[in-house]
Amino acid sequence: MIPAMSPATARTASVAALRLGRVVSMGAVAALLLIAGVWASWSTAPYVLLTKGRERGTVEVTACAREACSGPYTPRTPGSTARARVEIDSVAVRKGHAYDVVVKPGTDQVLRSGPAGILYAWAPLGGSLLLASVVVAGGLRRTRAAWVLAGSGVALLTAAFLAL
Template sequence: MIPAMPATASTARQASVSALRFGRVAAMGAIAALIVFAGVWGSWGTAQHVMLTKGRERGTVRVTECAGDVCSGPFTPGSSGARARTRVEIEESVAVRAGTTYDVVLKPGGGDAVRSGPAGILFAWVPLGGALLLASVVVAGGMRLVRPAWVLALAGAGLLTVTFVALQ
């Protein structure tokens, strides 16, 4: 600072830099929170059926055929109130193979099934794992918070890895 210059100029500059830094952190924090919220929202559509099974039809499905994005097979009831069905559909993914039997929960009001048990719960939360990985990049780069970013990244990678192992 030049001795003849008043102290208010540097104080004003510091205030504007602090305000910009706060704005950047607030904006990136909002974006990271939105990403994580979107991951939870995307996961909950399937996870609610797998985790809250009270009153839902539970049983097994033996996958007999796969066409397009859907596999189907007969449903054998495993809970009271469930009825046998000749054909239910389950989304084809890396977690479903023809000729294999899976524990499932039927979605209400239709013949759509989702995997249940620990593998089904983990598989339902895969979108959250991806969202955690993406949010970690925003937290590290936009907010410059490296340690929380590592926590988010390790949580997301851990969820995806455990899901991959559980589905094999």
């Protein structure tokens, strides 16, 4: 303790330092969660959002395994080539149905396009919004901001669920 400080002043300073440490550390955790959600979403989002110049078409699902379904790809854009077999995630696709898709460049993997594909691509961000809301409410004690984050996450995940 500094000799010129009274015990009450020292206690106030230590409480302020602890509060600042909590805010900085919890803010960093919340930011890390949100960055991780965007990072996870960005692995598929650019292909679905920025479709200009990409191979677009339809896939008719003929076979489904545990994690992926497959079927023939029929192109719709000029320069796109037909493929006998492409793979699509098995989330909300059914055997015998056709889906609009975008081909991931350099692969035989396709991603759903349109509103359902966009919402599915951003679903990891919805989960991270929900997780960050808990950190913001408990660690930062910002309940209004936490409710906004949680509401955004629930809305995004619900829209993705309904669209698929």
